[in-house]
Amino acid sequence: QVQLVESGGGSVQAGGSLRLSCVVSGYTDSRYCVGWFRQSPGKEREGVAAIDRDGSTSYADSVKDRFTISKDNAKNTLYLQMNSLKPEDTAMYYCASDLWVDAGLAANEYMYWGQGTQVTVSS
Numbered sequence: 001q002v003q004l005v006e007s008g009g010g011s012v013q014a015g016g017s018l019r020l021s022c023v024v025s026g027y028t029d030s031r032y033c034v035g036w037f038r039q040s041p042g043k044e045r046e047g048v049a050a051i052d053r054d055g056s057t058s059y060a061d062s063v064k065d066r067f068t069i070s071k072d073n074a075k076n077t078l079y080l081q082m083n084s085l086k087p088e089d090t091a092m093y094y095c096a097s098d099l100w101v102d103a104g105l106a107a108n109e110y111m112y113w114g115q116g117t118q119v120t121v122s123s
Contacts, residue, residue, distance in 0.1 A: 002026035002112040004095050009117030016085050016121070022078040022095030022114055030073035033101040035110060036080045038091035038119075045094070047105025049080060058104045063089075085121045092116040 008020040024034065035050035049059045049069035057069055068081040078095055094117075096110035103109055 002097060004097055004112055004114035006093065006095050006114040006117040009093060009119045011120040011122065012085055014086055014121055014123050017081070017083045018085065018119060019082070020080040020093055020095075020117060020119075024076050024078060024095075024097055027076075027097075030071075030076070032097055032099050033104065033110075034071060034078045034095065034097045035101075035104055036069060036078075037094045037096055037107055038089075039094070040091040045107045047107060048093070050101070050104030051078070052101065052104055053099075060105060082119070085119075087121050087123045089119060090121050091119060093119050
């Protein structure tokens, strides 16, 4: 059974940084797709960043050049380094995973989800 557990959320002032982590378990090897998503009250869940089976990354335009997604296969851990945070980045952040994903930033492509970690950025 695939499980994902996020950590690293918190409160930070605008311009600050946070690093989110997501431990992934249940896969037999490291070739799976992973992504970070976020959702704030009243809004749809949106894709933030993703890594496909071959290690290629994709980012939402709103976070390009500020966020970096990475994956440590030895630790089965996914990371999201978030720099230059803005109040509009405030949301619940989720990691997600699946074996095959055609569109990395589409939430409906992923079967497995973590419980979420809250990020709050104050101005």
